[in-house]
Amino acid sequence: MRGWTPLVGVQFEYSLVERSAERELLPMAESLGLAALLWSPLAGGLLTGKYRVGEKGRLEGMGRVIRTEKTAHDTQIVDAVLLATKELGRTPAEVALAWTRERARRASTAVIPIIGPRTVEQLDNNLSALDIAFPDELYDRLDQVSSINLGVPFEVNLETYPKLLGGDLSRVDVPITKAI
Known part of the structure; x- marks a missing residue:
């Protein structure tokens, strides 16, 4: 196939708040052996809880691209992440990224979150999620609270x-x- 570059990965939004890729995109990536590159694993900062305390973060300048707590389901997910931070003694960003990392560990293909820290402090915090041994019970609890309806078909x-x-x-x- 001269002139064609083989497809090796797909990129899509994925986080505890946005899991619709589980309907078709993640299963497709796994069945075809494609890497899944996940953008916005912190849901634009929503999963850090910072918007609850009045921080603007990416809400300014990025507008509708950034998620806010629009539904009761979103609120339940953020609440669960904030509760997990108390249990683990970690930040919400570390917990949300560690959940994504554990999800990647359980996948049959490469699942790679794309982080977007704006400061060195945020980068250090994001990378510290690599040091978390995520308990199965906590993974299951966050998985359950953030699960999606499969939809038709x-x-x-x-x-x-x-x-x-x-x-x-x-x-x-x-x-x-x-x-x-």
């Missing part, structure tokens, strides 16, 4: 599979049973 398929497969799912590999 996945939820329809989940309802239909038992009937189509004669009621005994143990005899076949069901392609998807929940959000990854």
Whole structure:
């Protein structure tokens, strides 16, 4: 294939607040052996909790690109991250990035968060997330609170599979049973 460069990775937004890539993009990357480069793993600062205390951060200048707590689900996720910071004695950014790192460890392909610190202090804090041994229970709790609805066609398929497969799912590999 002269002149073509092989595709080796895909890039998309992914964080505890934005997990819609689990519907199709992450499974595609894993099945094709593509790296997944995740932008905005701190949801534009939302997961740090700083907007709750009046900091402007990236809200100024980047406008609608940056996430805010628009839904009760967003609030539950930020609350869970802030609770985890107390349990681990770490900052919210460290916790959110450590969760993403643990998610990457469990993936079958390279999953690489793209960090965007604006100061050396933020960079040091982001990198310190590499030192966190993330407990399974905490990973599961954050995974649960931030889970997404699979949507169509996945939820329809989940309802239909038992009937189509004669009621005994143990005899076949069901392609998807929940959000990854």
